Amino acid sequence: MLKKKLCSSSQISAILSRSVTSTNFSSPISISHCCNSLIFNSPSLFSSSSSCFFGRAEGNPFHSGRGLFVPTSISNLTRDNARFLRNENLFCSLSKSAEKYHCWNCGADAENSTLFLFCEACRSVQPVNESTDYFQIFGLGREYKVKVEELEKKYKDWQKKLHPDLVHSKSQREREYAAEQSARVIDAYRTLTDPLSRAIYLVKLEGVLVDEEERITDPELLAEVMELREAVDEAEGTRALNEIQVQLQEKLRYWSNSFEDAYLNKNYEDALASIRRMTYYKRTNEEIVKKL
Protein backbone atom coordinates (compact mmCIF):
# COMPACT_ATOMS: atom_id res chain seq x y z
CA MET A 1 0.00 0.00 0.00
CA LEU A 2 2.79 2.37 0.95
CA LYS A 3 4.68 1.45 -2.19
CA LYS A 4 1.66 2.18 -4.33
CA LYS A 5 1.20 5.62 -2.82
CA LEU A 6 4.80 6.53 -3.40
CA CYS A 7 4.63 5.18 -6.91
CA SER A 8 1.64 7.35 -7.66
CA SER A 9 3.30 10.50 -6.45
CA SER A 10 6.40 9.79 -8.49
CA GLN A 11 4.17 9.19 -11.49
CA ILE A 12 2.53 12.53 -10.97
CA SER A 13 5.88 14.22 -10.58
CA ALA A 14 7.08 12.52 -13.72
CA ILE A 15 3.96 13.49 -15.63
CA LEU A 16 4.14 17.08 -14.43
CA SER A 17 7.81 17.48 -15.15
CA ARG A 18 7.35 15.93 -18.57
CA SER A 19 4.50 18.25 -19.40
CA VAL A 20 6.36 21.23 -18.04
CA THR A 21 9.42 20.59 -20.14
CA SER A 22 7.36 20.64 -23.32
CA THR A 23 6.87 24.22 -24.30
CA ASN A 24 3.24 24.12 -25.22
CA PHE A 25 0.86 23.64 -22.41
CA SER A 26 -1.96 21.95 -24.23
CA SER A 27 -1.60 18.79 -22.20
CA PRO A 28 -3.62 19.80 -19.17
CA ILE A 29 -6.38 17.47 -20.24
CA SER A 30 -4.11 14.46 -20.17
CA ILE A 31 -2.75 15.51 -16.79
CA SER A 32 -6.22 15.77 -15.35
CA HIS A 33 -7.11 12.34 -16.69
CA CYS A 34 -4.08 10.79 -15.07
CA CYS A 35 -4.71 12.68 -11.89
CA ASN A 36 -8.29 11.53 -11.80
CA SER A 37 -7.32 7.89 -11.82
CA LEU A 38 -4.61 8.46 -9.26
CA ILE A 39 -6.83 10.55 -7.07
CA PHE A 40 -9.36 7.78 -6.76
CA ASN A 41 -6.70 5.30 -5.83
CA SER A 42 -5.16 7.26 -3.04
CA PRO A 43 -7.04 10.38 -2.04
CA SER A 44 -5.07 11.02 1.11
CA LEU A 45 -1.91 11.20 -0.91
CA PHE A 46 -2.68 14.65 -2.13
CA SER A 47 -3.18 16.38 1.14
CA SER A 48 0.13 15.07 2.43
CA SER A 49 2.15 15.67 -0.68
CA SER A 50 0.25 18.66 -1.96
CA SER A 51 2.98 20.86 -0.58
CA CYS A 52 5.22 19.49 -3.31
CA PHE A 53 3.32 21.36 -5.94
CA PHE A 54 2.89 24.69 -4.29
CA GLY A 55 5.99 26.47 -5.30
CA ARG A 56 7.04 29.43 -7.38
CA ALA A 57 8.78 28.66 -10.59
CA GLU A 58 11.97 30.58 -10.98
CA GLY A 59 12.83 32.07 -14.30
CA ASN A 60 10.56 30.12 -16.57
CA PRO A 61 6.95 31.02 -16.13
CA PHE A 62 5.42 27.65 -16.67
CA HIS A 63 2.38 28.49 -14.67
CA SER A 64 -1.03 28.18 -16.11
CA GLY A 65 -2.96 30.19 -13.58
CA ARG A 66 -6.44 28.98 -13.03
CA GLY A 67 -7.92 26.07 -14.76
CA LEU A 68 -4.93 23.79 -15.22
CA PHE A 69 -6.77 20.95 -13.61
CA VAL A 70 -10.37 20.96 -14.65
CA PRO A 71 -11.43 17.42 -14.12
CA THR A 72 -15.02 16.94 -15.13
CA SER A 73 -15.75 14.75 -12.14
CA ILE A 74 -14.55 17.30 -9.62
CA SER A 75 -17.68 16.78 -7.56
CA ASN A 76 -16.52 13.25 -6.78
CA LEU A 77 -13.38 14.45 -5.08
CA THR A 78 -12.88 14.97 -1.40
CA ARG A 79 -12.65 18.45 -0.01
CA ASP A 80 -8.92 18.18 0.33
CA ASN A 81 -8.38 17.27 -3.27
CA ALA A 82 -10.71 19.93 -4.55
CA ARG A 83 -8.83 22.56 -2.55
CA PHE A 84 -5.56 21.36 -3.96
CA LEU A 85 -6.80 21.33 -7.52
CA ARG A 86 -8.41 24.72 -7.47
CA ASN A 87 -5.27 26.39 -6.24
CA GLU A 88 -4.22 29.05 -8.67
CA ASN A 89 -0.55 29.02 -8.16
CA LEU A 90 0.14 25.63 -9.54
CA PHE A 91 3.72 25.79 -10.70
CA CYS A 92 6.30 23.23 -11.30
CA SER A 93 9.80 24.59 -11.64
CA LEU A 94 12.45 22.51 -13.29
CA SER A 95 15.67 22.64 -11.37
CA LYS A 96 14.70 23.91 -7.93
CA SER A 97 11.87 21.42 -7.76
CA ALA A 98 10.23 20.63 -4.48
CA GLU A 99 8.96 17.42 -6.01
CA LYS A 100 10.91 14.32 -5.23
CA TYR A 101 11.70 11.36 -7.36
CA HIS A 102 11.38 7.98 -5.74
CA CYS A 103 12.91 4.67 -6.58
CA TRP A 104 10.42 2.43 -8.37
CA ASN A 105 11.87 -0.56 -6.56
CA CYS A 106 12.36 0.39 -2.94
CA GLY A 107 10.58 3.72 -2.74
CA ALA A 108 13.62 5.54 -1.40
CA ASP A 109 13.88 9.25 -2.06
CA ALA A 110 16.17 10.41 -4.79
CA GLU A 111 19.04 12.35 -3.22
CA ASN A 112 19.12 14.60 -6.24
CA SER A 113 15.99 15.10 -8.27
CA THR A 114 17.85 16.32 -11.35
CA LEU A 115 20.14 13.32 -11.50
CA PHE A 116 18.49 10.09 -10.57
CA LEU A 117 19.78 7.35 -12.84
CA PHE A 118 20.50 4.80 -10.15
CA CYS A 119 19.15 4.17 -6.67
CA GLU A 120 22.05 3.74 -4.24
CA ALA A 121 19.79 2.27 -1.56
CA CYS A 122 18.66 -0.81 -3.43
CA ARG A 123 21.17 -0.63 -6.33
CA SER A 124 18.56 -0.59 -9.04
CA VAL A 125 18.59 1.27 -12.35
CA GLN A 126 16.00 4.00 -12.73
CA PRO A 127 13.96 4.87 -15.82
CA VAL A 128 15.26 7.56 -18.14
CA ASN A 129 14.29 11.11 -17.25
CA GLU A 130 14.44 13.18 -20.43
CA SER A 131 14.62 16.44 -18.54
CA THR A 132 18.09 15.60 -17.26
CA ASP A 133 20.43 17.01 -19.86
CA TYR A 134 23.76 15.54 -20.89
CA PHE A 135 25.76 18.02 -18.85
CA GLN A 136 23.86 17.12 -15.70
CA ILE A 137 24.60 13.43 -16.27
CA PHE A 138 28.28 14.26 -16.00
CA GLY A 139 27.81 16.65 -13.13
CA LEU A 140 28.71 19.65 -15.26
CA GLY A 141 27.16 23.01 -15.83
CA ARG A 142 26.28 24.22 -19.32
CA GLU A 143 29.73 25.27 -20.37
CA TYR A 144 31.64 24.70 -23.55
CA LYS A 145 35.01 23.87 -22.05
CA VAL A 146 35.17 20.42 -20.51
CA LYS A 147 37.96 18.19 -19.25
CA VAL A 148 37.79 15.14 -21.44
CA GLU A 149 39.71 12.87 -19.01
CA GLU A 150 37.18 13.64 -16.31
CA LEU A 151 34.37 12.86 -18.71
CA GLU A 152 35.87 9.47 -19.37
CA LYS A 153 36.22 8.67 -15.70
CA LYS A 154 32.63 9.65 -14.94
CA TYR A 155 31.46 7.69 -17.98
CA LYS A 156 33.15 4.54 -16.76
CA ASP A 157 31.76 5.06 -13.27
CA TRP A 158 28.27 5.27 -14.67
CA GLN A 159 28.63 2.19 -16.81
CA LYS A 160 29.78 0.24 -13.78
CA LYS A 161 26.32 0.85 -12.38
CA LEU A 162 24.11 0.98 -15.46
CA HIS A 163 25.52 -1.40 -18.02
CA PRO A 164 22.98 -3.99 -19.23
CA ASP A 165 25.48 -6.81 -18.64
CA LEU A 166 25.13 -6.21 -14.92
CA VAL A 167 21.38 -6.76 -14.79
CA HIS A 168 21.02 -10.21 -16.33
CA SER A 169 19.51 -11.63 -13.16
CA LYS A 170 17.15 -8.73 -12.57
CA SER A 171 13.57 -8.12 -13.63
CA GLN A 172 12.56 -7.47 -17.24
CA ARG A 173 11.57 -3.96 -16.22
CA GLU A 174 14.97 -3.17 -14.77
CA ARG A 175 16.75 -4.70 -17.75
CA GLU A 176 14.83 -2.35 -20.01
CA TYR A 177 15.70 0.62 -17.81
CA ALA A 178 19.37 -0.41 -17.90
CA ALA A 179 19.33 -0.65 -21.69
CA GLU A 180 17.81 2.81 -22.10
CA GLN A 181 19.76 4.48 -19.34
CA SER A 182 23.17 3.23 -20.43
CA ALA A 183 22.36 4.09 -24.06
CA ARG A 184 21.58 7.64 -22.96
CA VAL A 185 24.81 7.88 -21.00
CA ILE A 186 26.75 6.66 -24.03
CA ASP A 187 25.00 9.27 -26.19
CA ALA A 188 25.80 11.94 -23.63
CA TYR A 189 29.45 10.88 -23.48
CA ARG A 190 29.87 10.88 -27.25
CA THR A 191 28.11 14.21 -27.65
CA LEU A 192 30.20 15.91 -24.98
CA THR A 193 33.62 14.55 -25.93
CA ASP A 194 33.54 15.86 -29.49
CA PRO A 195 33.86 19.68 -29.52
CA LEU A 196 31.59 20.16 -32.52
CA SER A 197 28.72 18.00 -31.28
CA ARG A 198 29.14 19.55 -27.84
CA ALA A 199 28.75 23.00 -29.40
CA ILE A 200 25.67 21.96 -31.36
CA TYR A 201 24.12 20.39 -28.25
CA LEU A 202 24.88 23.43 -26.12
CA VAL A 203 23.02 25.82 -28.38
CA LYS A 204 20.25 23.27 -28.79
CA LEU A 205 19.67 23.50 -25.05
CA GLU A 206 19.12 27.22 -25.59
CA GLY A 207 16.56 26.45 -28.26
CA VAL A 208 18.84 27.31 -31.18
CA LEU A 209 18.79 24.56 -33.77
CA VAL A 210 21.28 24.07 -36.57
CA ASP A 211 19.39 24.00 -39.88
CA GLU A 212 20.20 20.66 -41.53
CA GLU A 213 19.29 21.91 -44.98
CA GLU A 214 20.83 25.34 -44.92
CA ARG A 215 22.61 26.47 -48.09
CA ILE A 216 25.14 29.25 -48.16
CA THR A 217 26.88 31.32 -50.81
CA ASP A 218 29.53 33.02 -48.72
CA PRO A 219 32.31 33.23 -51.32
CA GLU A 220 35.18 33.59 -48.88
CA LEU A 221 34.33 30.61 -46.73
CA LEU A 222 33.41 28.39 -49.66
CA ALA A 223 36.53 29.29 -51.63
CA GLU A 224 38.64 28.42 -48.58
CA VAL A 225 36.89 25.10 -48.07
CA MET A 226 37.15 24.31 -51.78
CA GLU A 227 40.85 25.01 -51.68
CA LEU A 228 41.32 22.81 -48.63
CA ARG A 229 39.38 19.92 -50.10
CA GLU A 230 41.29 20.17 -53.37
CA ALA A 231 44.56 20.24 -51.47
CA VAL A 232 43.60 17.09 -49.60
CA ASP A 233 42.55 15.50 -52.84
CA GLU A 234 45.81 16.27 -54.61
CA ALA A 235 48.09 15.66 -51.65
CA GLU A 236 50.58 12.88 -52.22
CA GLY A 237 52.00 11.15 -49.23
CA THR A 238 51.61 11.28 -45.51
CA ARG A 239 53.73 14.34 -44.93
CA ALA A 240 51.61 16.60 -47.14
CA LEU A 241 48.45 15.33 -45.51
CA ASN A 242 49.81 15.82 -42.03
CA GLU A 243 50.72 19.39 -42.88
CA ILE A 244 47.17 20.12 -43.92
CA GLN A 245 45.95 18.40 -40.78
CA VAL A 246 48.04 20.70 -38.62
CA GLN A 247 46.51 23.70 -40.37
CA LEU A 248 43.04 22.28 -39.78
CA GLN A 249 43.66 21.69 -36.08
CA GLU A 250 44.75 25.29 -35.79
CA LYS A 251 41.60 26.53 -37.49
CA LEU A 252 39.41 24.25 -35.40
CA ARG A 253 41.02 25.61 -32.25
CA TYR A 254 40.46 29.20 -33.38
CA TRP A 255 36.80 28.69 -34.23
CA SER A 256 36.26 26.64 -31.09
CA ASN A 257 37.33 29.65 -29.05
CA SER A 258 35.24 31.89 -31.24
CA PHE A 259 32.25 29.68 -30.52
CA GLU A 260 32.84 29.85 -26.81
CA ASP A 261 33.03 33.65 -26.88
CA ALA A 262 29.88 33.91 -28.93
CA TYR A 263 28.06 31.46 -26.67
CA LEU A 264 29.06 33.28 -23.49
CA ASN A 265 27.82 36.53 -24.99
CA LYS A 266 24.60 34.80 -26.07
CA ASN A 267 25.47 35.79 -29.62
CA TYR A 268 23.87 32.80 -31.28
CA GLU A 269 24.31 34.07 -34.83
CA ASP A 270 28.07 34.05 -34.41
CA ALA A 271 27.87 30.78 -32.53
CA LEU A 272 26.15 29.19 -35.52
CA ALA A 273 28.72 30.71 -37.88
CA SER A 274 31.48 29.12 -35.82
CA ILE A 275 29.64 25.80 -35.90
CA ARG A 276 29.44 26.03 -39.69
CA ARG A 277 33.16 26.55 -39.99
CA MET A 278 33.94 23.79 -37.54
CA THR A 279 31.73 21.41 -39.50
CA TYR A 280 33.62 22.12 -42.71
CA TYR A 281 37.02 21.70 -41.09
CA LYS A 282 35.98 18.55 -39.32
CA ARG A 283 34.69 17.08 -42.56
CA THR A 284 37.96 17.91 -44.31
CA ASN A 285 39.83 16.26 -41.48
CA GLU A 286 37.74 13.13 -41.89
CA GLU A 287 38.76 13.00 -45.54
CA ILE A 288 42.41 13.23 -44.57
CA VAL A 289 42.00 10.44 -42.05
CA LYS A 290 40.43 8.30 -44.76
CA LYS A 291 43.38 8.90 -47.00
CA LEU A 292 45.99 8.22 -44.39
Add this chain to the structure above:
Amino acid sequence: MLRHLTTTILGQRLRSAVGGDVLRRMYHERVVDHYNNPRNVGSFDKNDPNVGTGLVGAPACGDVMKLQIRVDEESGKIVDACFKTFGCGSAIASSSVATEWVKGKPMEEVLSIKNTEIAKHLSLPPVKLHCSMLAEDAIKAAVKDYEAKRSKSNGSQDAEPLGKAADA
Protein backbone atom coordinates in the same frame (compact mmCIF):
# COMPACT_ATOMS: atom_id res chain seq x y z
CA MET B 1 43.00 11.24 -62.81
CA LEU B 2 39.23 11.61 -63.09
CA ARG B 3 38.76 8.17 -61.59
CA HIS B 4 41.05 9.08 -58.72
CA LEU B 5 39.13 12.28 -58.21
CA THR B 6 35.74 10.63 -58.00
CA THR B 7 37.08 7.77 -55.93
CA THR B 8 38.41 10.09 -53.30
CA ILE B 9 35.41 12.35 -53.51
CA LEU B 10 32.88 9.60 -53.04
CA GLY B 11 34.99 7.48 -50.76
CA GLN B 12 33.98 4.22 -49.23
CA ARG B 13 30.37 5.04 -48.53
CA LEU B 14 28.99 4.56 -51.99
CA ARG B 15 30.86 1.32 -52.61
CA SER B 16 29.54 -0.23 -49.43
CA ALA B 17 26.03 0.98 -50.27
CA VAL B 18 26.21 -0.70 -53.67
CA GLY B 19 27.59 -3.94 -52.28
CA GLY B 20 25.29 -3.85 -49.28
CA ASP B 21 22.25 -5.95 -48.54
CA VAL B 22 19.14 -5.58 -50.66
CA LEU B 23 16.85 -4.50 -47.84
CA ARG B 24 18.84 -1.36 -47.13
CA ARG B 25 17.94 1.64 -49.26
CA MET B 26 20.51 1.90 -52.05
CA TYR B 27 21.60 4.66 -54.33
CA HIS B 28 19.55 4.78 -57.50
CA GLU B 29 21.32 3.34 -60.53
CA ARG B 30 21.56 6.80 -62.10
CA VAL B 31 23.44 8.08 -59.08
CA VAL B 32 25.75 5.09 -59.29
CA ASP B 33 26.18 5.74 -62.99
CA HIS B 34 27.33 9.29 -62.37
CA TYR B 35 29.81 7.92 -59.88
CA ASN B 36 31.20 5.22 -62.16
CA ASN B 37 31.13 7.31 -65.31
CA PRO B 38 31.79 10.82 -64.16
CA ARG B 39 31.08 13.46 -66.71
CA ASN B 40 32.10 17.11 -66.82
CA VAL B 41 34.32 17.01 -63.76
CA GLY B 42 36.87 19.77 -63.99
CA SER B 43 37.61 23.45 -63.85
CA PHE B 44 37.54 26.41 -66.20
CA ASP B 45 39.64 29.49 -65.80
CA LYS B 46 37.77 31.63 -63.32
CA ASN B 47 39.10 34.80 -64.89
CA ASP B 48 37.95 33.98 -68.38
CA PRO B 49 35.30 36.58 -69.22
CA ASN B 50 33.08 33.96 -70.82
CA VAL B 51 33.03 31.79 -67.71
CA GLY B 52 30.51 32.04 -64.91
CA THR B 53 31.33 30.34 -61.62
CA GLY B 54 28.73 29.30 -59.08
CA LEU B 55 30.02 28.34 -55.65
CA VAL B 56 27.52 27.06 -53.10
CA GLY B 57 27.64 24.99 -49.95
CA ALA B 58 25.59 23.08 -47.41
CA PRO B 59 27.38 23.63 -44.10
CA ALA B 60 25.34 21.16 -42.09
CA CYS B 61 26.74 18.27 -44.14
CA GLY B 62 30.01 19.96 -45.00
CA ASP B 63 29.24 19.92 -48.74
CA VAL B 64 30.68 22.37 -51.23
CA MET B 65 29.73 22.55 -54.90
CA LYS B 66 31.29 24.49 -57.75
CA LEU B 67 29.55 24.69 -61.10
CA GLN B 68 31.05 26.59 -64.03
CA ILE B 69 29.52 27.54 -67.36
CA ARG B 70 31.13 28.76 -70.53
CA VAL B 71 28.83 31.08 -72.41
CA ASP B 72 28.96 32.02 -76.06
CA GLU B 73 28.74 35.80 -76.04
CA GLU B 74 26.79 36.22 -79.24
CA SER B 75 24.12 33.58 -78.85
CA GLY B 76 23.88 33.71 -75.05
CA LYS B 77 23.99 29.93 -75.02
CA ILE B 78 25.94 27.79 -72.62
CA VAL B 79 28.45 25.92 -74.73
CA ASP B 80 30.23 24.04 -71.98
CA ALA B 81 29.88 23.29 -68.29
CA CYS B 82 31.90 21.58 -65.62
CA PHE B 83 31.62 20.93 -61.91
CA LYS B 84 33.57 20.00 -58.82
CA THR B 85 31.66 18.80 -55.79
CA PHE B 86 32.88 17.57 -52.43
CA GLY B 87 30.06 15.82 -50.67
CA CYS B 88 27.82 12.82 -50.76
CA GLY B 89 26.97 10.74 -53.85
CA SER B 90 23.64 12.51 -54.25
CA ALA B 91 25.27 15.94 -54.24
CA ILE B 92 27.84 14.85 -56.81
CA ALA B 93 25.21 13.26 -59.04
CA SER B 94 22.95 16.32 -58.77
CA SER B 95 25.68 18.68 -59.90
CA SER B 96 26.73 16.27 -62.64
CA VAL B 97 23.17 16.16 -63.96
CA ALA B 98 23.03 19.95 -63.75
CA THR B 99 26.10 20.32 -65.98
CA GLU B 100 24.61 17.93 -68.49
CA TRP B 101 21.31 19.74 -68.61
CA VAL B 102 22.68 23.25 -69.01
CA LYS B 103 24.86 22.44 -71.98
CA GLY B 104 23.56 23.88 -75.22
CA LYS B 105 20.80 25.84 -73.55
CA PRO B 106 20.34 29.61 -73.42
CA MET B 107 21.01 31.18 -70.06
CA GLU B 108 17.43 32.29 -69.37
CA GLU B 109 16.22 28.76 -69.91
CA VAL B 110 18.57 27.11 -67.41
CA LEU B 111 17.30 29.44 -64.70
CA SER B 112 14.04 27.54 -64.85
CA ILE B 113 15.63 24.18 -64.06
CA LYS B 114 14.00 23.08 -60.83
CA ASN B 115 15.55 20.97 -58.09
CA THR B 116 12.48 18.74 -58.13
CA GLU B 117 13.28 17.72 -61.71
CA ILE B 118 16.83 16.80 -60.75
CA ALA B 119 15.61 14.91 -57.69
CA LYS B 120 13.06 13.03 -59.74
CA HIS B 121 15.62 12.13 -62.38
CA LEU B 122 17.89 10.66 -59.73
CA SER B 123 15.11 9.24 -57.54
CA LEU B 124 16.58 11.04 -54.55
CA PRO B 125 15.13 10.08 -51.17
CA PRO B 126 13.61 12.90 -49.05
CA VAL B 127 16.72 13.31 -46.90
CA LYS B 128 18.74 14.11 -50.03
CA LEU B 129 16.39 16.63 -51.58
CA HIS B 130 18.53 19.49 -50.35
CA CYS B 131 21.38 18.18 -52.56
CA SER B 132 19.27 18.87 -55.63
CA MET B 133 18.42 22.31 -54.20
CA LEU B 134 22.13 22.93 -53.93
CA ALA B 135 22.55 22.08 -57.62
CA GLU B 136 19.75 24.45 -58.59
CA ASP B 137 21.41 27.17 -56.50
CA ALA B 138 24.73 26.46 -58.20
CA ILE B 139 23.25 26.94 -61.68
CA LYS B 140 21.69 30.25 -60.68
CA ALA B 141 24.88 31.38 -59.00
CA ALA B 142 26.92 30.59 -62.12
CA VAL B 143 24.57 32.57 -64.35
CA LYS B 144 24.53 35.44 -61.88
CA ASP B 145 28.32 35.49 -61.79
CA TYR B 146 28.57 35.57 -65.57
CA GLU B 147 26.07 38.42 -65.76
CA ALA B 148 27.90 40.36 -63.10
CA LYS B 149 31.16 39.94 -64.97
CA ARG B 150 29.62 41.04 -68.23
CA SER B 151 27.98 44.11 -66.80
CA LYS B 152 31.20 45.06 -65.06
CA SER B 153 33.20 44.87 -68.29
CA ASN B 154 30.53 46.47 -70.49
CA GLY B 155 29.22 48.89 -67.95
CA SER B 156 25.91 48.19 -69.71
CA GLN B 157 22.46 47.83 -68.18
CA ASP B 158 21.53 44.84 -70.33
CA ALA B 159 22.47 42.44 -67.59
CA GLU B 160 19.77 43.71 -65.21
CA PRO B 161 16.73 41.68 -66.30
CA LEU B 162 18.60 38.38 -66.35
CA GLY B 163 20.26 39.21 -63.06
CA LYS B 164 16.82 39.75 -61.50
CA ALA B 165 15.62 36.43 -62.85
CA ALA B 166 18.65 34.74 -61.33
CA ASP B 167 17.74 36.20 -57.96
CA ALA B 168 14.16 34.92 -58.15
